[in-house]
Amino acid sequence: MSMARTEAQDSGARQGAGILESRLTRLGREEFARDVWGRTAVLTRGASDFSDVFSPGAVDELISRRGLRTPFLRVAKDGSTLPESSFTAPAGVGATVADQLDDTALWRAFEDGATLVLQALHRTWEPVAELVSALGTELGHPVQANAYITPPQNRGFDAHYDVHDVFVLQIAGSKRWVVHEPVVPDPLRDQPWTGHRAAVAERAAHVAPHLDTMLRPGDVLYLPRGWLHSARAQGEVSVHLTLGIHVRTRYALAEHLMRAALAELAADPSMRRSLPLGTDAPDVLTDLVRERLLAAVADADPAPLFHRAHRSGARPAPLGPLAQLAALHRLGPASPIRLREALAPRLDGARLFTRVGYLDLPADDVAPVARLLDGRVRTAGDLGLPLAGRLLRAGVLVPADR
Template sequence: MSLSTPPDDPTRPGAGVLETRLIDIDREKFAREFWGQTALLTRGAGDFSDLFSAEAVDELISRRGLRTPFLRVAKEGTTFPDSSFTAPAGVGATISDQLDDTALWRKFADGATLVLQALHRTWEPIAEFNARLSTELGHPVQANAYITPPQNRGFDDHYDVHDVFVLQIEGTKRWIIHEPVLPDPLRDQVWTDRRAAVADAAKGEAYIDTLLGPGDVLYLPRGWLHAAQAQGEVSIHLTLGIHSWTRYALAEQLVQAALALLRDDPEMRRTLPLGVDGPAGEVDVVRKRLAAAVADADAASLFHRTRRGQGRPAPLGPLAQLAAVQGLGPESVVRLRGALDARLEGSRLSTRVGWLDFPETDLPSVRRLLDGEAGTANDLGNGLVERLLRAGVLVPADP
């Protein structure tokens, strides 16, 4: 078991949410010794009530009109069908798959775990936290909450195909962790395909067997086996899932870029010979040309485009944005919209909301905005600011 120790200066300037909220070692040590390698248990990382709480659970389930798949329900390894806890919401909202709070109460009272999924889309404090963490890690982050009644568990021993940070919010939960049966599984190498191996490994000596209490954080790389059971009171924990980019994923991007080059190769578009008996000779030709295309391919743009597609920009209020456009004046202060994953390549700005080309005269102002600076329309250029406001790239800066 790896239990972290405090760094010399955990509050040093510039530390992000990884260091200030999730671990009590410095980022470099975490990256060197734990990231993608082994489990890390951090006691008393902090108070997470600003992110989530029991009151948040009740509000989301009973007042927000959530639909599936924003919630799953499970008990002792069995996931209930959506139809067992959803219903139409009445006049004016007759969508059939909205959460039925009465049905959910009955299942919860009978020992079922409630799983609020994709909280980075439905709960603002978590959305903001996730966006910051994703930016720091360079990998997409999702957030689920698990609400388990006393002395119950929702899922059997299993592993995830993404890394996780487990943040205990309320109550206590016993976590039993075992080392992987398949290190670093890819997205399609799910635990159910190795159910017998997982069950056998779970019978062995645990790597970690501990109680998590409020404020504790557990980091697990993908592939690490785990099961958890609530103790004498309701347990609420957040799981932050890190959907890590891998070398295999980069290889996929590189091959796609190479194939795009081969589309323009007349020899590769030719029909195979008539009556060819087996493709052996042709495979050798293709292999050589494919290898050459891989050597010439630039997968960077494809990688960044794919990465942008895995996240969403910060929220944009249409009425506030319209007011900003209509009220634009020389002293209006604007900034880059958050979580755009903006990238300037030559004179083209690519973001999660599209791309824009700029004349050379605008590029200094664009670079200034990408560096995180706020500026006035007068300094940046009124025409540029209006264009970027209308495109949803800029937003009014906080007063």
């Protein structure tokens, strides 16, 4: 039986609550982690009013006025993706861009029953970007966002599963969702549903669904990776957001551990030696290599690779170059500054790692930089003007309003 939450809630965010509780599930982070995360599908009725995040008007603006190019949009019909050439065209005089979205072609495809998929909305629509950034910080896993716009009585894709967890936020219209339990629990990124088509089709066609429900504006559906799902719009246009959580797994940690161990073995001249001439089977040396590999794994530190992967999994908050230059030019002791958001900062000794690179700090600068990591607004004088200027130039600090 699926979990569903139907308590009434004011459309505004609960003061002091995280994104999970205030906008998506009405569950606090610890409760969500204990009872739901990666375990089961959860439907939350009336979770929030998402009109401040996305809307049908936003769809029209993005398609007709923002000059988007592929791959920021794809088009699907009857379970298949249409070729990009069918909905793109040159941008016209003064812009030698041949693959901008053609709004007329898209209108014709949409009117003919195609689903429009606006991809990577966390890069193109600021309210979605802010929601994604906050959720990613709360979960500790990278998050991205797509929007699916489906005409009445149509579907975009057949039953399938994703290799990432998702939150489905119904924005406009209604859509019927049919959800089945996994055929491949917790699939890795290189284990897509296309490698299990027959099993997916068999379960979707012949096994009773775990959940068969209608999503309406404000409803939120959470699906762990691997859970089968298909959806069909009802009597009006459906718009929903999918927030994809690209989870970091134990397997990925094992990969980091092995890479660190192999790097240690690569520095050992005895392990770089050639096998004897005429060696058809490595049995004689396997025990020795296994022993050295196990010792290297025992000594390896996967943390640097783990943190590097975490930093590369998302982008920092936007930075305006003109505002940044103006802040640098007028920098004074009273200038308000703060740490750039979504930077994933980490101090390791005197080295500051962030999503925009790393900085080696003089010993006297380590303590003031450590204080910055709480994200509070400070003044350049608190840090010292030379350090504040260096961090502004590096894109680590940004100007702040008091």
